[in-house]
Amino acid sequence: MLTLNDCIAFTDLLPEEVEEISRHERLGFVIALAKGHTLLDRPWGPPAIRQMMRDNLARAMRRGDAGRCGPMVETYRRFQVRHPGGVDRRRSA
Template sequence: MLTYEDCVGLTGLEEEEIEAIAQHEHLPEIVAAEMGCCLVGKLGGELQIMQIIRDDIEAANDHHHPEEALHWKQVLTHFSQIHHLPECEAA
C-alpha cells in the first residue's frame, strides 16, 4: 500500500506545492497530488501551477494574511528554481 508520502514522491512536486493546489482547487491533498502530477507532465502545466501559487498569494493578501502570502511567495520561488523556470515568471 502506498502512503501519502509515497504519492508525493511520485509527483515531481514538493508537499507545499501540492498544498497550494489543494487550497486553490478546494481538493483533498491526495487528489491535488494527482492533479499536480498530471500538470507537471503536461505542456504548460508548470506555468499553470505557478499561476495557482500566485493566486494563493493574492488570496492571502486579500484576506490580510501577510505571513501566509510570504510562505506562498517562498513556495513560488522554490518551484521556479526546481523546475528551471525563468525568474521573471516567478515574480
C-alpha cells in the same frame, strides 16, 4: 501498502506545492497531488501551477493574511527554480 509519503515521492512536487494546488482548486490533498502530477507532464503545466500559486498569494494579500504570504512566496520561488519554463496557454492564442 503505499503511504502518502510514497505517493508524494512518485511526483516531482513538494507537499507545500500540493497544498497550494489543493487550496486553489478546492481539492483534497491526494486529488491535488494527482492533478499536480498530471499537470507537470504537460508543457503548460508548470506555468499553470505557478499561476495557481500567484492567485493564492493575491487572495492572501487581499485578506491581509501576512503570516501566510512569506511561506507562499518561498514555495513559489522553489517551484519556479525546480520547474522553469513551460508554455503559457493563455499567451499562445
